[in-house]
Each structure stands twice: as structure tokens, then as C-alpha cells.
Amino acid sequence: MSSTVLQAHSTPATAHTDPKFVEAFGQVIEKLRTVVGTQSAQPFVIAGSGTLGWDQTAANLVEAGENVLVLSNGYFGEGLADCMETYGAQVTRLRAEIGNRQPLAEIAQALRAKKYKAVTVSQVDTSTGVLGDVKGVCELVQEHSPDTLVVVDGVCATAAERLYFDAWGVDVVITASQKALGCPPGISVVVVSQKALRVLSERKTPVPAYYVNWNRWLPIMRSYEDRAVKYFATPCVQTIFALNTSLDELLVDGMEAVFAAHERTSARVKAAVASWGLKTVAVSPEVSATAMTAVWLPESITPAELLPRLKARGVVAAGGILGGYAHRYFRLGHMGITATQDNGFVDIMLKAAGEALEESGLATAASSGRCATPPRL
DSSP states (O other), rough: OHHHHHHTTTOOOOOOSSSHHHHHHHHHHHHHHHTTOSSSSSEEEESOOOOEEEEEEEHHOOOOOOOOEEESSSSSHHHHHHHHHTTTEEEEEEEOOTTTTOOOOHHHHHHSSSSSSSEEEEEEEEETTTEEOHHHHHHHHHHTTTEEEEEEEEETTTSSSSHHHHHHHHOEEEETTTTTOSSSSSSEEEOHHHHHHHHHHHHHHOSSSSSOOOHHHHOOOHHHHHOOOOOSOOOOOOHHHHHHHHHHHHHHHHHHHHHHHHHHHHHHHHHHHHHOOBBBBSSSSGBBBEEHHHHHEEEEHHHHHHHHHHHHTOOOEEESTTTTTTGGEEEEETTTHHHSSSHHHHHHHHHHHHHHHHHTTOOOOGGTTSSOOOOOO
């Protein structure tokens, strides 16, 4: 996070009725449309984690007994499937091999097999660093099942990976404030198409939730966008101030520049992984996220010994999270201002990772240059 975002987050206690906050909240709603590439979709900006977006989507758009196709590329695809089942959905899980995504032909076959209320895809599954093919999924839905809603879990993708909401035909993007949006955690962001809102209005049964019921939140969002106060539950005032500031910084050069910067940074990180003699969990560049990278470790090194050595060098990385494989890989994030600004953070991360790997016994020599930071692209 930038210093200006942190400063905005330290705003003194402010009422949610304060005109300065009302203006900031309205701006946030408008700017989020620009980030995801939509003119007409409705953002919901609610206090909570990214996971709350799963509950919002399941509770509002799926009725008990309806079919949902979940494209699972890892831990978070499985979690979204569990959430859908909690609200009574009949879930079909189409699982990919570890490090890969589903072939489009398999998805097409599944869409032809039965009618689905929604199909979900994790644009980036943070557990594996695999990039979902959102555009391809949208095209298949338009061809084979145009009434089906396309739901994108974008928590680790929004504002890093290319996404064009209107142009591609996305119906829901679920995201959160704390990753590429460059803000402290605490805000659940869900952007919903007018098609999906019609599905909500035509439900045969009541929404089986209170706090995440969009029928309660929609008047709030519309009111704040009109710069008027309306109350249902207290918004997270300081975090919304911070998000408004981070969105300003994100949009100053336009989203195309943001996407290109993440792609350049990702290429640097992947080049470093190759220079260490290691492989990414994602099996090919085509299925690799640009926001983060998951890296297989040799059998002689575990995250438990590697991560403290990284932390001692000022770098926080994450271990594996995928069931049965968590001890075999680690994860590096390179999103937000880490990717878009020339602040040296990626240099520090790659230098620390190379040194920590050598200290852990990776068979490379500093003199060989294999652990050196690759040149800027």
C-alpha cells in the first residue's frame, strides 16, 4: 500500500453521514466500474472479507436445488463450491489437474449436459497461481447456455489481470480491497450485471440471508452514488476513504497501463524462478497468473524453513495451501504498487528469495548468477 493510502486510512473518526464520506463513497462506486470495465453493472461495497462475496452471490442469485457449475483450479474453487452448497445449490465440480485449468471442450460438454443457473471461475486461484480463462468461459456460455450467469472470483485478480466486464459478458465479479486494489483489508466488493439483478428480482423464494441481502443493500449503494445518505448497516468509513485514494492512484494512467505493468513484473518473477532452476506450479505461461507466482520446491527444502529466511531479509511470502501439497511449494505476490510503481520492491523480493533458497541448500552458486535478480524488462 502507498503512503497516501495509509494516510487516508488514518482519517479521524468520521460519521457515515459526513458529506466528505458521502462523496468518497459515491466516487468509490463509480471508479470500481472503470476498474472492471463496465458502464451499467452495480457495485456492492460492504464491510467484510473477500469470502463474504461468495455468500452474497450464492444467497442472492441461487435458489435451493438449482444447478451450479464450479470450475475448480485449487483451494478457493473448492471453497466457493462449498459456499454454494451451503445455500442449497446442486454443485457440479469440474476439477483441473494441479497447475492447470479445464480445457474449454470439457467446459462446453458440461454446459451442454444440463442447465446451470451459474458457472463460476476463479480468475486467479491463489493456492496455485493458475489463471482461469474468463473470456473463454464467457464465450462458451453465450454459445451453449446464454441464460447461465458467469460468476468470476477475482479476489486475487481484479486490477491485475485483464478483465473486460461488459465486453466479455461477465455477470458477477467478486473481489476485495486488500490485494491488487491496494487498500487495507475489510471491504467486500461485488460487481453485478443488470442481468443478474433481474435474476434477483425474479426469485421464487426469499433471499435466505439478512446482512448480505442485496435487496437491502441496493438502495444504499444507489443513494450514496447519488451523494445522499441512506442507512442499513454502518459502512467501514476509514477503509472506504483509503479505497477511494487507492483507486485514484490505480486509475491515473488507465487500466491498460496497469495490466501491462503487471505482465512485465510477472515476466521478471517467472524469469527469476527459471534462473533458480525451479518450476512454477502453473504448468505453462498461458495458464500463469500475473498477480502472483506459486513455485515448486525441491524435496530437500520446505516452506517451514524457507519462509523465516525470507522474513529475516524483510520479505513476507506464503507457503502452500493446497491440500496434500502445502509442504511442497511457496508463493510470491507481485501485485498493486509492487507491480505498477518503480519502488524496488520486486528487486528486494527476488534478491531475498534467491539468497534464502541458497541458504536452504538449493544447489546454485551466487557466483553463477543463477540466483541473481534478472534485468528489468
